Amino acid sequence: MNLLEANEQLYYIASCDPCKRAVEIDLAAMIQRFGWDYDLDKLRPHLRCTRCGRRRIIITTLWKQATTTTSLKAQILKGSEPR
Numbered sequence: 001m002n003l004l005e006a007n008e009q010l011y012y013i014a015s016c017d018p019c020k021r022a023v024e025i026d027l028a029a030m031i032q033r034f035g036w037d038y039d040l041d042k043l044r045p046h047l048r049c050t051r052c053g054r055r056r057i058i059i060t061t062l063w064k065q066a067t068t069t070t071s072l073k074a075q076i077l078k079g080s081e082p083r
């Protein structure tokens, strides 16, 4: 999945394991920086905690769509894999 798709479909939450700080990553800003076709999975190594400076970041992604049966079916039909 690239950043453009991610920005449309996901909330991308980065949590710091040592200090428990959690922020939603502004994917629109990431698109500005890396380009819309940048792979979402490549983003994680760039992330660093702004409080403690460590890189032990845990990613949580939340679907923006309500996970009703209908939207789940739509995702399956589109061929996207659940994470």
Ligand SMILES: [Zn+2]
Binding pocket: 016, 017, 018, 019, 020, 021, 049, 050, 051, 052, 053, 054
């Ligand atoms: Zn931290």
